[in-house]
Amino acid sequence: MSEEKALNVGPSGIEMAYERFGDPAAPPVLLIMGGGAPMINWPEGFCAQLAGHRLQVIRFDNRDSGRSSHFPDTPEPDLPAALAGDFSSAPYTLSDMAADTVGLLDVLGLDSAHLVGASLGGMIAQTIALEHPDRVRSLTSMMASTGDLGVGRPDFAALAGLGAPPADRQGYIDWQVRAFRVTGSPGFPPDEAALAERAGRVYDRGYDLKGMLRQSVAAVASGDRTARLRALDVPALVIHGADDRVCDVSGGRATAAAIPGAELVVIDGLGHSLPRELWPRLSSLIAALAQRGEAAARRR
Template structure:
C-alpha cells in the first residue's frame, strides 16, 4: 500500500488488529528487514502492526539532491537534503493515513532516532516509545573503527555484490553472542535489491543523522512510557547510547542484552515482544 505525505510517497504494510504499533527501520534498511515472523509474534500479543519504507529507501520516494557527506559534516547546510524532523513528519503523516490519532512507536537504530524525534515534536501522537539500538546523539555512542568502515564501504555494483556486502557488514556489526543467520541476511539483501537499490539514498539518510542535534535535553521533557533495548556488543551504536537514552527519558526502562550487537537476534525475539507488550499494555 502507498500514501503521500507532504509530497513524499510512503510504502507501507499493516498486519493484524489490536493496539496500534508502528515499526521504524534503520539506516539503509527497507521495511522487509522487520521480519514477518517477528511481526506475527507482536500481532499474537494483541497489536496491529505497521511497517514502512522511510523516504530514500525501498518503494518510498527517493528525493534526489545532494549526497555530499563531507560537505554536510563541514557545516554546509545546503548539503543536508532533509532532517530527522522531516522523517518524523513523514511518520506522523503515515499515522494519519492509518487513521491512528496516536500509536505505540518502536524504532531501531536510525528508526529509534526518528521515533525519539517524533515523540519530541508530536508527543500527542506517541502512546509509548521503544528505542532499540539507538542514541540521543552519535557523540554519545561512538562506533568502532571496524563498524564505521563497514558502514562506509564501497557500494555494490550488482545484486550478487549487494548480498555479499550485506553478509560482510553483518559479520562486523551482528551479535557476537548469537549464531549468525547468513541465509536470512542474504534473503533480505536480495529482496531489498530487487525492490530498489539506491546507496545514494542511504547516504542522504546518513547525512540527516549526522546533521541532527543532540536530543538529550528534549527527551527529558517527555511524559510517556518508554523502553530502551540495547546490546552490550553493539559496535555501531555502542551501549552508552542506550544508557544515555534511558537516562534522559523520565521513567524509561533499560534492557541491555549481553552478546547482542547491532541487529535483532532471533533467540531474543520472545523477550523483545514480551517487553514491548508489557509497555503497550500499560496504555492500551
C-alpha cells in the same frame, strides 16, 4: 497481510509503502526501521510474534528507502562535511522524516500509536515523541542514540575494512553477509543463507546508497536531542546490545538517562541486529510497554 501504498503523505506529499499485521482494531504499533533499510528488515516472524500480543503491527519504508519516495534530485550527500558541522548537503532532517511517519498515521486514520524505532528509526521515533507528543502512546528506542556525537559512536576500526556496498546485486548480497559478520550479534550467529536471501530482497526493493547517505546526513544535521528528551512524558523503553559496533551501547544508556522514567534493557551478545532467538523476549518487552501506554492513555 499485503503491501499497500499510501499517497500524498505528510507535508511533503510523498508516497509510502506499508504493511499491516494482526487485528486492525487492536492498539497500533508502528515499526520504524533504520538507515537505508526498508521495512522488510523488520522480519515477518518478529512482526507476527508482536501481533500475537493482541497488537496491530505496521511496518513501512521510510523516505529514500524501499518502495517509498526517493529524493535523487537533491544535493550530493556529504557525510564527512556534515560531521564537521557543514549541513549544506542535507535535503531534509529527522523532523521531516518524523512528519512523514505522522502523515502515515493520518492516512491510516490513527490518532496515535506505540512507536518502535531501530537505529535511525529510534532517532525518528524520539523526534516524533518530541515534536508530535499527542500522537505517541509509548516509545521504544532500540540500538539508537540521542544525537550527541560523543555517545553511541560506531567502532570505526571494526567497520573500516568493509568499504562501500557494491552497486551490483550479487556484490551487494556478498557485502551484506560480510558486513553482518562485523555488525551483527556475536552471541547469536545468523543463518547466512537466510541473510543473503533477505539482502537480495532488499536490493530488489529499491536499494539506494545515496538515499542511505541522505538519511545519515539528516540525522547528523538534526543535532543533539538530549536536553529536549528530558522533558518527555511518555512510557519509554530503551533496548541496546552490549556488543553493538554500529551504535555503541553508550548511546542507549544516554537515551535512557535522558528520558524520565525510561526502562533500560542491555542485552549481552546482541549487536546491531534482530536475532531470531530474541524475538520472543523483544516482542514481550514491547508488548508490556504498550500495555502500560494504553493504561496511561486511558488515565489521560
